Every structure is written in C-alpha cells, then in structure tokens.
Amino acid sequence: QKEVEQDPGPLSVPEGAIVSLNCTYSNSAFQYFMWYRQYSRKGPELLMYTYSSGNKEDGRFTAQVDKSSKYISLFIRDSQPSDSATYLCAMSTSYDKVIFGPGTSLSVIP
C-alpha cells in the first residue's frame, strides 16, 4: 500500500463548478497536510496548509483533514479555467521530508 493515494484523474469540470479533490493515507503519524498546485513545467505552489484535523478556508479554497479516517480533501468553489493544473496533496510527520500523492490533473472548461 502506498503511503499517500490520490486519484490521478484527469478530472474535467465546467467553469463555476465546485471541485472536490481527495487523498487517503496510511501513516497515522502524519500531522502536517498541504495542497499544492502545479502548472506544467513549473515548481509546485503551496495552496493550503493545515496542522492536524479540521477545516481551513482561504478564498475559494477549503481544505479538510479527517485524521480518524486518514482522509484529506480540497474543495475549489466557483472554479475558473485558470485553476486548470495538477493538484498534489502532501503530508509529513514533523519538520521532515514531505510525502506527495501522485497528483490529480484538473481541467476547468470555459
């Protein structure tokens, strides 16, 4: 079993839709959870950062962490064509190496 699992997609939605991206993980010691957006040929850009369980909202983005289920989500409201990218979930146990999911490719169609 991989440490972090994520549906690679591709996921295609119409502009304005709500997008739900998810990851599951196996290591219960993970405490730091991150979502990154990566455009083609660019480095990952941090979108959301959450410590332990709970929800966090930033503009159109909401991150949720459910440690009891080992499940994290990223919601994008009012999706825009500029949101088209690969979204990577990532997590770590402490100030240590970050483990990434394989990424979900998202296309928002105008």
Added chain:
Amino acid sequence: GAVVSQHPSRVICKSGTSVKIECRSLDFQATTMFWYRQFPKQSLMLMATSNEGSKATYEQGVEKDKFLINHASLTLSTLTVTSAHPEDSSFYICSARATEAFFGQGTRLTVV
C-alpha cells in the same frame, strides 16, 4: 509565503559533463532542504534531504556519488549531477521548510 529561488530554470548539457543546480531560501533560514525529481506526468520523488553543515541523507536507490549535495549555509543548497547521462534528464525541484514546505521553480535538465 516564503520564497525559494532555484537556478537555472533550464539547462542543456552534453553527456559526461556535470551540472550544478542552486537552491536559495530568500527570506528565511532553512537548516534542512530537500531535493526532488519529477518525471513527466508523475509526482515528485524525494531524492535526498540536505542538512546544513552535514552530509545529505539520500533515499534508497539514489546514487550519492552521482548526485552530490552541498548545504554550505542556512540559505543555500546545491545539487550537482555528475557525469550526466541522457537518463538523468528530468525536472529537479528543491524545497525548504519553515513549517510548511516551499518549493523552487524547478530546473529542467536535458542531457544530450
């Protein structure tokens, strides 16, 4: 958010030569930096953890003599790909952590 600068963004080199990639944390000190490699349409694979003032810790399967890492200061880590071969062609990305992890822009290495 914090800024991590990586240079160069793109490099083409001949087989057998060495290439150095620099990673700098511009507005915070990073005792630990990380180097990743990413193949097309795949996720980031950790290559090594770079510790300031000490030897890097390499992941299993990564050749430490081929991928030389130096972390000379709290704001600079370098990755040198020695005797590069076409199979080393890839996208290399560095990362530095405050609490969250921030990434450089990546370096596209093409070995011809």
